[in-house]
Amino acid sequence: MRPRTIDEMVGQRRLLAPGTALRRAVESGRVHSMILWGPPGCGKTTLAQLLATYADAEFRAVSAVLVGLPEVRQVLAEAGLRFSEGRRTVMFVDEVHRFNKAQQDAFLPHIERGTILFVGATTENPSFELNSALLSRCRVHVMESVSPEDIAVALQRALDDKERGLGDRDLHIAQEQLLLIAKAADGDVRRALTFLEIAADLAGEGGTITEQTLAQVLADRTRRFDKGGEQFYDQISALHKSVRSSNPDAALYWLARMMDGGADASYLARRLTRMAVEDIGLADPRALEMAVDAWGTYDRLGSPEGDLALAQVAIYLATTSKSNAAYMAWNQARSDVEEYGTLDVPMHIRNAPTKLMKQLGYGKGYQYDHDAAGGIALGQTGFPDAMGERVYYAPTDRGLEGRMKEKLDALRAARAQARSDTDGNDA
Template sequence: MAASSTDPRPLAARMRPQTLDAYVGQRHLLGKECPLQAMVQAGHLHSMILWGPPGSGKTTLAQLLAHTAGRHFQVLSAVNSGVREIRAAVSSAEAAQSLGQGTVLFIDEIHRFNKSQQDALLPYVEEGVVTLIGATTENPSFALINALLSRARVHVLKALTEEELGVVLDHTLADRVLGLGALAMEMSPEVRKGLLTAADGDARRLLNLLDLAVQLAPVREGKTQITAGIIAAASGHSWRRFDQGGEAFYDEISAFHKSLRGSDPDAALYWLARMLDGGADPLYLARRLVRMASEDVGLADPRALEMALAAKDAYAFLGSPEGELALAQATAYLASCPKSNRVYEAWNAVRAVVKGGGSAEVPLHLRNAPTALLKALDYGREYQYDHDYPDAIAPEQSYLPPSLRQAHFYEPSDRGLEIRIQERLRWINAHRQPVREKKPHA
């Protein structure tokens, strides 16, 4: 097999574009009349945070913007840098500034800087000693301090589409110097699509997979033959984008919950599978199902809570992968059954009243009277034992403190079992009589 290139750098590094025109993706930022394109045309470079998934081109874009603006480009990684490295970079920038050249300070993984390290950047960004470009895969509003965010514009980068990845792939295959050299290559349309799918929106992953596939592929009749099996071997068990506890994690949990609430079992099952594939703790997902059974289904179908708890127990008993089917069963059931958040709303309303309303006294007729003294004080004296009345309803009895006598918290929906609960409560309320408040003895 012919050598792919005499350049020792990884393929992804060799193929890094050298001009903005060659940059693939992020048309919402670099297209005509878009934010970064307008900035480039104006010849002004502002401090910014580039937020996007791995392989979306954050580092490359920072380099190209600095080059286009004629700025000196300095790189720090927040993984292995601190205040000392920041000060050294600033000293270099001040020296360049004295010679009339501006500096772009690029900080990769900037979300890994702690508060004091981020604070150390502020005066130099404020004074224009450096133009800061930070790259992050984490939500800047959570990862960065407000003072830094107020001095830097946030630009969101998107994962590359399969069409955009195809452009990167074709350019690499056509480049005989930096790409794969003089290799003759066979790749069917199906294998090509499989490669693009395995890249999952990540240009770096695409090129790394291609590079490894070329090394694994046999050469027959002078051609490197890349098959679906070669792509699978190069990919290994390549999890989809999912960072436990990070932005993708909470986005997918949100999508899972909202799909279930929206009664879409197909979508709910998809997001469940995505999270399990990404390494989410199955018992965490089981706990979410239990919560959703009460919050979004409630008394419209009380069996939902039973199903969710049973799925949790089944997974704890079976483990993966067998127990995952129980989670899928509960997911499909919860997504398909009628929805009601009326218990959830009632509970929130009650908690708000309790928290803000002080300690309302228990009405005398509801109090326990285990001693003669308490009986003499009329504790429980006028309590009406409900089972002594027709339909087990004491018609003139109230159970809330006097200050909350007119309060109403739970209103059943007109879905599922709550239709019958609603009818029952309306019938009960129609048979209750207004209660006159009894004055306690002096």
């Protein structure tokens, strides 16, 4: 079911919508060497193949996981011979970040001479994983995870296509179940098609893919997470800035995302302790004590019991007698992580340590809370755009929580008013 034309690709409207620069270049056959940066299953390999098709060029693919420099040199030699005969080669290097500096340098003279049109695919941040010489010779295109609605379109095509898909099986599935598969794929079209194929096998020819069928197919699925990579640093940046912005709901969400993805809990505890020192300080000396106590509690209890200790200190740091409000808030945050999958960090609270990331809009529009009136930038959100604001933490009227409730009620009302004023101005 791999798309054979640009029109058959789902998602990537920002890059490939009619009239965009990249689409015009592809359709005219005047393509350039590039790096395609995006999550698994978003269409990187497909786009590379389409580049070769529209450019009437040979397509050669290598995987940095499977081949070394001798195999790469062989492909480059063949491309050089082809070039001398007036024919072009699109050389696709999957997982290009797995090549070391010397291996990446091997492509440079061939890119410069035009022997190959180089297309590197990576799930990792090129700023960190690719050397500057290779980056300077290629244009970086950022590809996004595919939305559930777009994935559902691809699934329906597979159900209808009798040549390459499942059209000859006369399968039946409700749109609700189709969208359930699309959501479970977590932005990965390839994964969604695999789920559909397994469900089709279980249903049998002429059968119906039911909710009970999907319960077997989609059991124990995992969500994407990038330990130590760009997603990791975006999410810890979002957690820190959400605490600084006095937004316990956003702080809980990002903490849940990182815990759900398998981040080292000791690392999170250390970062929470740093937040207590950096953003709370002597305004509330108890914050540091609580952070250290939570760290120790996690070391003693482990997961999942110790998770709640980290959740409680995140709430305290963000809002500064007994209640299960934090426990309920933590469970709701985890439930949202499971329901919504891997949503992108909003651009304005992403980490932007490199020039490339700043050029791509990382951190653009972020309002530094310490410079805002009252120390809180009310107009900015800490949640992904697709979710909108969430309220997880509902403090009681008992003990210190009563005072926290008064502050949060006023703060949430002010944030809602700020969003309403912004919407009104936009209108």
